Amino acid sequence: MxxxxxxxxxxxxxxxxxxxxxxxxxxxxxxxxxxxxxxxxxxxxxxxxxxxxxxxxxxxxxxxxxxxxxxxxxxxxxxxxxxxxxxxxxxxxxxxxxxxxxxxIPNLPHADCPVGSDETANPVVREWGEKPGFPFAPKDHLEIGTRLGLFDFEVGTKISTGGFVVFTGPGAKLERALIQFLLDLHTEFHGYTEVAPPHIINRDCMYGTGQLPKFEEDMYGLEENAFFLAPTAEVPVTNLYRERILKEADLPIKVTAYTPCFRREAGSAGRESRGLIRMHQFDKVELVNIVHPDQSFAQLEKLTAEAEAVLQRLGLHYRIIELCTGDLGFSSAKTYDIEVWAPGHGGYLEVSSCSNFVDYQARRMRLRFKDADGNNRFCHTLNGSGTALPRLYVALLETYQQEDGSVKVPEALVPYMKREVIA
RNA sequence: GGUCAGGUGGCUGAGUGGUCGAAAGCACUUCUUUGCUAAAGAAGCGUGCCCCAAAAGGGUACCGAGGGUUCGAAUCCCUCCCUGACCGCCA
The missing domain is CATH 1.10.287.40 (Serine-tRNA synthetase, tRNA binding domain)
Incomplete structure (x- = not known):
């Protein structure tokens, strides 16, 4: 607000x-x-x-x-x-x-935010690593995963509906390994506290982070929309601090959570949603920061770096883009997207979106801190995916695929997968 | 899901129609004193909004939420939400 x-x-x-x-x-x-x-x-x-x-x-x-x-x-x-x-x-x-x-009324774009009308105006801020070369034609994740029995879309549709998948065998284990790896990384190296919040969330929270009143139809509602399946852990985790007056010394607060995320994704179809790329339910590890207003833009850089560390440790090529004014999310003042390279897909996939909401969410949820002069001031809130799982999964399979159809397990995941190759 | 008991300031807790934003204690802040890792004393110490150029100041609202009764509601009535105990059910 x-x-x-x-x-x-x-x-x-x-x-x-x-x-x-x-x-x-x-x-x-x-x-x-x-x-x-x-x-x-x-x-x-x-x-x-x-x-x-x-x-x-x-x-x-x-x-x-x-x-x-x-x-x-x-x-x-x-x-x-x-x-x-x-x-x-x-x-x-x-x-x-x-x-x-x-x-x-959405948040004001930051004064330095590049002006543009859509995603074609988003500047690339930097890149990390290089597109891997293959001595064979790289397959896409659907082909690789189906052959290895990692997931099953048909049975996902059978027991639910389109847009839901069942991970199977080593595929399910890889999903779990990634969750563990991400949570360990952020809690052990980036100073985050882990929480496991509810997935069914009330309306007040949805107003707090900005999903309501404008985006009601994007979410799965329950009990006549008195509650919603959380579309992202951003909602429950940020709202943990709703209507609180924190001590200045409490800041910054850094909380991470793994949750499934539920989105209707109405109107999305085609190549950009092939396979795992756009699901109605997907896993994500989220990073939420609550910080002093003077620190929020510096913190956005750190938060982005924390999400990037995921891809660096997994050895995945990515680029950072900054969202222009026309592509910026409703509540955000400034956003970096991290896009990972998916060789089989032949394009970059958004795996993380790191945003500074400044005081926009905090004002909606009356989240404040008492400053040195005893004045109550709104905190600044930030969040970033650290990261979304399915597209990370896609990039991993496609980057580490081998000519025989097997997939090499990146070193960082070997302790979690307890094997070096998925075959 | 049922029955009963409750929801008051950061916490504990008094207040059953009028001068109550609300006693008291704890916690916290500042000061004084003794002195040493503590004690005693004094003062201060909620939040939103409105008026004021601003500060100072003033006003108003808030005792789980929303309605109602009344000249006047923390206090009476209604609805809802939540918490606790017990019972039922159950991973």
Whole structure:
């Protein structure tokens, strides 16, 4: 949520920055300000009347104690009460409208965020490693995995529906090995605390991190959408700290979690979703940071490096791109995507998205810290995938495939897989 | 799922219609004193919003949430949520 005070002070600047995003959210700014004006006028009047009522009610109390007749005063106060109710309803309506609009306005892109309308304008920030060469034509992960019996899409569809897969035998073990490897890496080397949160999450949390109110249809709802299957661990983990006032010394907070993620992915199909690339349920290890506002952009660099460490240890070629204003997620001020090279697929696959939300989520969830002067200030929140599993899986199979159809296990995973080759 | 008991400030806990944002204790902060790894005393110590150019200050709301009754609600009534105990069921 944007700061209403900031909107009041610099509405034109905010509109300009919102216009760089896709969508028409900038048009809401004037509407919000109109609501804000009505709201404040109503509140001021209401509070004046409430003060009057409080004062007179006390007088009635005193009068009754002394045995006087308070009927006339009571009637006056009753009239004030009616006006409070009427004015209060207007003020409440204005406030509700204002909040509703604010919840629909996305975060401001960072001032340095490259301006562009879609992903073709995302600059490549850096690359690591090189595309591996093969003395044979590399196969894609579906062919490799099917031949080795690592997963079964047909039976996934049979017991659920399209977009769900069953990992089998060594394939299931590889999935588990990757989860272990990722959690160990982040807890042992990057200073993260591990949590295992619920996967069924209530609506308040969805508002807190920004999935609601705009993206309700992207999620799997339960109990008439009173709850949702978590689309990412970002939601439960960040909301662990919702409505809290932390001590400054508590920051930064770094929490990691493995969870399955559930997404409807309506309207996605084709080559970009072949095989494991886009599933309705997938595993992910998430990294969440809650930091001091002065630190958040520096922390975004560190967070990205922590996610990159995954690919480096696994020896997978990748590149970092920065999202331009038109491609930036709803709640984010700045985002780096990490894209891993998948030789059989013949393209880069997004395995991680590392974002700084600045105070946008924190304001929605009233997550604050008390600074040295005793003021309550909003924390900054960040998160990044560290990393998503299926595409990592794809890149591993395709990068480490051998001519005989077997797959070499990268050194970092051997202790978890307890073998050097999947054949 | 059922029955009963509860939900008050960071914590414990008093308050059953009026001067209660709320006693007291603990914790915390500052100061004083004695001195030594502690003790005693004093003061301070919730959050949001509104008014004010700002600071100072003032106002208003908040005692699980939302409604209602009343001149006036932490206190009475209704609905919901949550917690605990016991029973049932169960990995």
């Amino acid at each position: 944007l700061d209403i005070r900031q909107l009041r002070e610099a509405p034109e600047e905010i509109k300009t920055r919102l216009r760089n995003r896709n969508g028409e959210s900038w048009r809401l700014v004037d509407e919000v300000l109109a609501c804000d004006e009505r709201r404040r006028a109503g509140e001021t009047e209401k509070q004046t009347l409430q003060g009057e009522r409080n004062r007179l009610s006390k007088e009635i109390g005193v009068m009754k104690k002394e045995g006087g007749d308070s009927a006339a005063l009571e009637s006056t106060v009753r009239g004030i009460g009616e006006r409070i109710k009427a004015i209060g309803e207007e003020a409440d309506a204005a406030e509700a409208a204002q909040t509703n609009l604010l919840l629909q």
